[in-house]
Amino acid sequence: MRTLIIKLLGVVLIMGAGIPAFSQYKFFNPEGSFAIEVSLENTDMKRLPIYRNSITSLSVVGDHIVGGTSAGDGLSPFVFVASLEKRELVEFLDVSDVIKDQQSIRSGFVKDKQGQLFAGTIAQSADNTGGHIVKVIINTKGKIKLEDLGIPVAGEGVYAITSDAAVNKIYGMTYPSGYFFSYDIKSKKTKVFKDLSPSKKVTHSLEDQFSITPGDYLSRALVTDNKGLVYGSLPYGKLFFFNPANETLTEMEEELPEVWGRRSLGQIHSWLKTKEGKIFGANRADGQLFELNTTTKKIKNLGKPIMMPKLAGLAEGSDGKIYGISGGAPGYAHLFSYNESEGFKDYGNPQFDMVAPGIEQGIEWRGYQLETIAASEDGNYIVVGEGESLSHLMVFPVK
Numbered sequence: 001m002r003t004l005i006i007k008l009l010g011v012v013l014i015m016g017a018g019i020p021a022f023s024q025y026k027f028f029n030p031e032g033s034f035a036i037e038v039s040l041e042n043t044d045m046k047r048l049p050i051y052r053n054s055i056t057s058l059s060v061v062g063d064h065i066v067g068g069t070s071a072g073d074g075l076s077p078f079v080f081v082a083s084l085e086k087r088e089l090v091e092f093l094d095v096s097d098v099i100k101d102q103q104s105i106r107s108g109f110v111k112d113k114q115g116q117l118f119a120g121t122i123a124q125s126a127d128n129t130g131g132h133i134v135k136v137i138i139n140t141k142g143k144i145k146l147e148d149l150g151i152p153v154a155g156e157g158v159y160a161i162t163s164d165a166a167v168n169k170i171y172g173m174t175y176p177s178g179y180f181f182s183y184d185i186k187s188k189k190t191k192v193f194k195d196l197s198p199s200k201k202v203t204h205s206l207e208d209q210f211s212i213t214p215g216d217y218l219s220r221a222l223v224t225d226n227k228g229l230v231y232g233s234l235p236y237g238k239l240f241f242f243n244p245a246n247e248t249l250t251e252m253e254e255e256l257p258e259v260w261g262r263r264s265l266g267q268i269h270s271w272l273k274t275k276e277g278k279i280f281g282a283n284r285a286d287g288q289l290f291e292l293n294t295t296t297k298k299i300k301n302l303g304k305p306i307m308m309p310k311l312a313g314l315a316e317g318s319d320g321k322i323y324g325i326s327g328g329a330p331g332y333a334h335l336f337s338y339n340e341s342e343g344f345k346d347y348g349n350p351q352f353d354m355v356a357p358g359i360e361q362g363i364e365w366r367g368y369q370l371e372t373i374a375a376s377e378d379g380n381y382i383v384v385g386e387g388e389s390l391s392h393l394m395v396f397p398v399k
Contacts, residue, residue: 028335028347033396035354035365036082038089041390045357046089048078055385057119058372059109064138065383065393068105068119077105081142082393084381090142095121098146099132109136110163110170112185120158122175131157133170133183152181152190162222162230171222171230171242176214180242180249195249198235206235210265223271225279225294237266257301259286272314272322280322282311287326289338305336305344313372317398318379325370325384333370350384350394367394
């Protein structure tokens with residue numbers, strides 16, 4: 001269902017399922033912004049079907065916006081390509097055409113030495129054999145090919161990944177056990193490290209006390225620094241790093257920033273390595289942004305963009321600012337920016353013009369549940385993916 005926005009006597013009247021009739025929220029609508037229609041039910045147009053299009057992985061390669069989705073129970077996800085220049089969905093591929101019984105691509109995309117994309121999948125259930133690593137090949141016309149590289153850990157999904165392109169290695173976190181693994185792209189060999197995986201005592205305690213699942217306490221993202229060390233989080237707000245030189249996992253003394261009393265729910269939600277090599281991260285429990293000094297292993301807490309938990313994604317613009325997604329259900333996600341001189345700027349909800357077949361006059365599409373964010377390779381555009389039952393892309397220029 002498309003949302004209809006009518007401006008009446010200076011008040012925004014919103015017609016749409018589950019949306020308040022009169023909105024007092026702050027909206028972000030910069031010049032040059034636009035939305036791309038990716039999903040639509042009951043249509044013969046090239047669109048993703050309902051309940052299979054939550055955009056949980058996102059990357060931009062040249063003109064191509066590459067997305068990976070998560071689907072509902074019993075449904076399979078997609079890989080899709082949209083064009084920045086054409087402002088339209090170009091192509092999509094049902095993952096089940098290549099790998100059966102998969103439900104989600106939420107790992108994010110990483111690159112090898114040649115700039116080729118890789119991602120990880122999570123299977124439909126524990127009864128399946130496990131999640132796969134896939135190579136995503138996009139040709140100049142946006143056609144998609146998936147190469148199945150196999151299951152890194154039997155019975156486990158691929159929850160989060162990062163890469164060290166210099167040595168053609170992928171590093172990952174599995175779901176639901178939280179095993180750390182390395183994958184050699186050339187040899188296609190996997191090594192699994194269980195040293196710091198949560199014990200049954202820890203997981204049972206978290207699940208019983210807080211009614212949460214592994215998705216609420218496993219590291220939702222990993223990052224590789226310029227020295228090849230890989231960072232992630234452990235339960236109870238702890239951080240770790242993996243040293244590939246001696247293949248060891250080390251629990252760090254420094255812990256995630258927290259709002260007092262919520263340490264048990266601490267969890268990495270997103271990471272960003274800037275072009276300068278600086279590492280920024282975010283605590284999902286409290287929505288705090290921080291900078292990690294990879295030499296001293298110390299954290300500088302930069303604060304909260306808004307008064308809500310969650311900080312789902314970070315991207316670097318060509319203006320040197322960090323752009324991110326903060327907040328989310330049961331409230332609405334906001335876009336924000338941060339730099340050292342200006343601090344945080346909360347942009348509120350994005351409201352961008354969408355033009356597509358059947359809506360040639362354009363409508364103002366408003367994003368409420370934003371799931372992932374990426375920057376174009378030159379940093380001149382920030383692309384945001386929604387996490388709805390019918391999700392779309394929202395794009396704005398960096399000025």
